[in-house]
Amino acid sequence: MNTQKLRQHQVDKHLEPFRQLARRRVPTGGWLKTIRLALGLTLRQQAKRCNIAFPTLHSTEHSEAEDRITLGQLRKMAAALDCELVYALVPSKPLSEITETQAEKIAQEEVFSVAHSMALENQRPTDTFLAEQIESRKRELLTGKWSKLWG
Template identity: 60%
Template sequence: MPAFADMMKRPRPSRGWLKLIREALGRTERQQAQRLGISGPTLHKSEQSEADDRITLGQLRKLADGLDCELVYALVPRRPLTDMVEERARAIAIEEVGGVAHTMSLEDQRPGAARLRKQVDRRTEELLRGRWSDLWR
């Protein structure tokens, strides 16, 4: 799917994909509206809604179909999901181990930095072996 991969690298056109593709096909608003069985002003408002991020998926799917396009709806994580989960588990482990270390320091028994790192690593691993949904409470 090279065409899709190329599109993912580009920002969304400021005037929206619907208008860009319609114009690339050489169709006027009136011609496209007739093709869809809607009025010109309705098509104009729909294209504007898409450009402004206010269009519904159902509406976008219908309009894409009228352009002989397939609507591809995707959520693309900015980084690997496992990294996000591991980061969350580590943050919880640091908080938990840090709380215990603070209490111990009040009693003049704070463990060294190397020992704290090992405890954080161990607790992180424990959290990752558990239910990941518990990490987001």
């Protein structure tokens, strides 16, 4: 296994516990407000616990609900609620699949551009031959530097 594949495998494995969480929606009003209310805290009580003004907390809760809050602010507010901020980027599919799809796309573009030129000269190869060439080029791309996949 090459180092690129190993790194990809390790990241995918590390992200596995987050995959189910990624499908969940943020509660209406955001997590800060939801947890504060579940704890039975008023805005004023929580603002006092955070050592910030009531309007600032109100504005911060709205910022979080509208995806305008910074990670630093969210981390600070989470700590004031005795919560931990968990942060992850979760790919929509395994990283290996994303990489293979990109390699396949490039291989198809390259092979079909040559096939098109050959077709103009009435020498178009068979579909089976083209599929073999695409697969061969895809494998070649995946064994090379992956940075070349992203142009």
